[in-house]
Structure formats: C-alpha cells, structure tokens
Amino acid sequence: MIYLLTTPDHPCLEDFLAGPGAALAPHVVPLAYPTLFAARTLPPGTYVFADLERLSDAELERAAWVWRQLASGGPAVRLLNPPIRVRQRFELLRLLHERGLNDFDVYRLDEGRPPRRFPVFVRGERGHNAVTSALLHDAPALESFLERRRAGDRSPGGTIVTEFRGERDGRGLYRRYAAFRVGDRIIPTDIFFGRHWEVRGLGGEMVVDQETVAEETRFLHDHPHEVQLREVFELAHIDYGRVDYGVVGGRVQVYEINTNPYIAPRPLGGTLREGLYGHFAREFLAALHALRGPDGAAPLTIGAAPTASGQQRLRRWGKRALYGALWHSGPPPAYARHLRLLRRLVRLGRRRVGDH
Template sequence: MIVFMTMRGFADTLEPFLRDWGPSLASDVTIIDYEELSSMRVLPPAAYVFADLERLSAHGTRQAAQVQAAIRSQAPDALILNDPDRTLCRFELLAELHERGLNPFRAYRLSETTTPARFPVFLRYEHDHTGATSALAADQDELDRAIVRALVRGHSLRDLLIVEYVETSSDDGYYRKYGAFVIGDRIIPRHLFFDTEWVVKSPGLRDPGKVEEEMSYLHDNPHAGQLSEIARLAQVQYGRIDYSVLDGRPVVWEINTNPFVITGRDQQVPGNLPRQGFFVHQFSEALREISTTRAGKGEVVLPAFDRLHVSPSRFGSLKGVLRRRKRRLLPMISIAERVAMVFRRPILALWNRHIARRRES
C-alpha cells in the first residue's frame, strides 16, 4: 500500500493514471487530502508520500511534520517519501542550487527585495506551478512596472519571486524543457517539450524530428546521474524535476512534489501511445516495488490537531476573485493599472519601507 497525501482538489494528478493506465495498482494506492487528517484517527500500514509540500502554509508544514514524526516512531520500517521537515521547496532549492554552482541564476523573494543583482528577470509565484506571471523585465523600471501590475491584478506580493532569466535556447532556436520523475531512488524521464518562446509549458511542436528526440531522451535517460544528485540535495523522493540544459548540465527551474502523471486514454493522440506506454511501464514498476517491499507493517495513530490550513494569500485571494470575474472587471483593471503606473514610485516606496521594517524586526 502507498498513501499519497495531497492538497484538497489536487488528487487529479494521479487519478487518470490509476483509472486508465494502472488499474492493477488502484487497490494499492490511497489518496488522502491533508485536510482529512484532522478527522482521521489512524493511517493504514503503507509507504507514505508527502506531496504538495510547496503548497502548504508554514502552519500546514508543521502539522505534516507531526504526521511524519508519528509514522517514524510507530512504523519505523515504513518508507517516507518527501520529509516535510527536510524537503527543500522552490525558493530554498533555487538558493541552494545557485550557492553550490549547479544553477547559474538566483531567485529573490519580493518580500525581501525589489532590486535583483542583474537583469533580465521575471516574476513567478513561489508556491504554485503556473510559471511566469510577468514578461521579461530588462531593467529596474520594467520590473517596477511588473510589480505594480501584479499588485493591481490581485497577486500577493509576499508570495512572488523575482527570478533571473537564463537564455537556454539551442542553436536551432528552440527552447527545450525536460521533465523527469523522481520515485524513490529512480529517475524516470517523462517528457521533452519544445517551443520558440522562452516559457515552455506544453508539448507544442510535434514534428517527426522532435518526436524522435523525445523518444531518445526517454530511453537514454541522459541526465540521470546529475538529477539524482539534485534530488538528494533537495531531499525529494517523489516529484518531477523540470529543467533545461545549458552547456551539458541541467538548469533546474523547480521540483513539483505533486506532478500530473498522465491524462486519460480518451485524451491521447494515437501517435503518442508508444511514448506514453514506455513511461507508464516504468512509473508502474516503481510504484509496485515501493508498495510491495517498502510499506510499514502496522497502523499509525495520528496526533490530534486542528484542521490543516493553507495560506489564504495563496488560495481564495483577490487573485481568485479577479480570475472568476475577469471579463466584467477587465476595463476596471485596465484603468487601475494606468493610474497605478502614475503612482508606481510611491507605491514601491511604501513596499520597500515594509521590507525594511521586516528586516529590522
């Protein structure tokens, strides 16, 4: 048995796989959302995966760590994947990779500074997987405008990162984004996406040459050793490493601890089935090994705690309201942006004073 713990509403990352591709594993996999834990008394004997760690609030992470401690004390033989106390989430991981010379770029919390060391940069959320929330900013003025625009559009500034841009396009003009799963001590290549734009979030170009290149990546697993090193550094045993390659080495953008595994069979293009089947076989084999050989022998009595909370600034915030009412609010947002740009300097001065007060406290 494997118990996956996820945020509420994010179990769909695994469900299509279990339904359409790995039905023989469905009885061996249980998905529990973190919010359920407060109403549960015991966890079944299993191996345990703490997913979605980057989406948890600090309070939620502490509660997850209490669950992990209960597992370790009561079922010491059970495998735990992603220790809430040790796994590095996005900002900490990017800082560590840069410090060790493994990544050529830095990230900055907008709650700590508005002035990066170099440009261009872009904004992105620290705690979700939506990618860049701004265009590239070539200088401080463009970054200031992007910050104010993000504020007007309902983004929480304290949850945003400033990320230095790295040019990773190949000689053929294409950007390549690689994705590889970490499952235990295995590295399993998942996909290779191509695009002519620097933000690469979907398969995009699928000409025969690109398909062949992706199949070679899936079969050869060329970066397995380097990715294993990165996973050990991040203390991640389940997730997907998203990265590009520069000068022969991976440049890591993030590790998603609750990655989408695969879409249902009814959404597959026939030409993709060999590629998908190759991945599914390896993924299923890795889960089966963990379920049959690394599960604990007894139930785990859970500690008593209040319902686990996520950060309200990340979920259910003004950003969500604006998204739901985007069409009606668009003219108002446009006007608000123009007004805010006129006053961007005093707005940013207020934010920088807030940063300074936090440093002093």
C-alpha cells in the same frame, strides 16, 4: 498499500490510475491532508507526503507531526518527502545557485536585493500555475511591472523574481526536460518543445514531429542527466516528485520540483508520442510498485497534534490585550510614543535576562 497525500483539490494521479495505471490503482490511495490530520489510527504502508508546496506553514507543521508518529511504526511503514525538510521553490533555487549547480539566481520581491542579470520574470513562490509576467529585459521594466502590481493592491509577499536561463536551438525551439524521482529511482519523463520561452505541455503550444520524437526517444533510453538530477533531489530532500529543467550551454538548469505533478492518462502532443508515453508509464508504474509496503501489520495509533500550552495561550492573550490597550490609549501620536517606549522596555528586559 501506498497512500499519496495531497490537498483536496489536487488529486493529480487519479486520471492516470483510472487509465494506464489501472492495474496498480487498488494499491494506491489518494489521501487528502484534512483526512490524515483527523485520523487517530492509520494503517501501515508507504506514505508519500506530496503537494507540500501547496500547504500553509501550519499545515506543514501538522504534517511533520504525523510523519513523526508514523516513523515509530518500524519496517511496516515507509515515508517519502519529509514535510519540514523538503526545500521549497525559493530555498531550493537559491541553494542550487549558491552551490554552482544553477547559473541563475532568484529574488523575493520584499528582499530588497535587485537582480544582477536580465531578463527576468515574476512568478509565485508556491504553486505551479503559469508565470505572472512576461520576460522583463531591464530594471526599469521590472520596476514598471512592480508598480502596476502595487497599483492593484497586490502584496509583494510570496512572489519571486527569477533570472531567465534558457536557449533556442537552430530551429528556434526551447526545451523543457522532466524527470521523476520515485523512491530510489530517477525516471526520465519527457521533453516538451516549444517556440515560446515558457514551454508548457499544452497541445497548441507543443511542437511534435519526427525530429522531436527521435530526440525524446534518445533521452528516455539514454538517461543522460541522472547523476546531476539525483544530486538535486538529494539537496531538496525530495523522494517523490518531478523536476522540470533545461539544458543551457550543456549544463542542467533546474527550474522547479513539483511534489504532486499531474500525470495525464494519455500522451500529450498526439499520436506521435504514444510510444514515448507508454515507455514512461511502464517505468513509472514499476517504480511505484516497488514502493508498496508489507501487508498485515497492525494499525498505528496517531496521537492528537500538540496544541499551544496554557502559558503560550496566556502570553498570546496578554500580548493582544497590551497592544489593544496601547491602540486605545490616545490619538495616533500617543500610540506611537507608547509603542516606542514599550519596545525599549522589552529590549532592556531581554538584555537584563541575558546578563543573568
């Protein structure tokens, strides 16, 4: 069996399994993380830790705990996407730029480091919704956008600025390439063509004609970017997911990796793409089938996740009590003086401890 772990609101494989993937549906179980966290025994099989970019830090730590418990199950258990090691969007894109694999850089809004090249756009650090801004062509345009966010009481946390890296062809079309990794296989998925710089698979925005279908057919059969994409997936520590990317100046430019991408039950863009969709579906199902683990092994006992020790709980309680007492120690100027004094004492104490 294959257990695909997702957040409760994003079972993104279910429509596909109800349609083209029906033959494999009895062997793939979409399993919500809350169910996983509550379980005290789990069956052997293949566990795909998907949807990691939608988990909180605490949930990622809980998922990592379950991963370690399952890892003790030996050959009866196969694990994909180690929760803590998987590089999230910002970390991955920054690393790809530093390694010279991406020509564009990314910046956190609260990082205090201005973009080196424009245009840029703003989007969330996690999740896979549309971008937050239009293309911003210079520093004043970016600052104006950020001022509007501040005026709306929007926090800069969890938001990144991305340098735009894309190009049109002679017909004025942008391309968004995609490929899956499923275990050891890299599977070309599709090319979406569009006239807007943010190419998305929405029917009214896609350009589909004989030329695009011919190019997409060559892409699916020739698999031209496998070597580069395998390196990217390895750097990301992702064994299951879909990479979205462009090709600019002949160089692959990775935009993101989604560990729980939605797979439609029918081809997007109409009947011209039916053969392309069928080719991908067959390849994807074959790769999933290869992930199935052995049947018949005994269930695994999952211990309760570790909680904070008594000492840690006491420390947190003492900290809350101390800072609460400081806040009630007098008017705000007195609080500020007492806080500065406390910080100096803490630094002094740490230095003394370090000296010994």
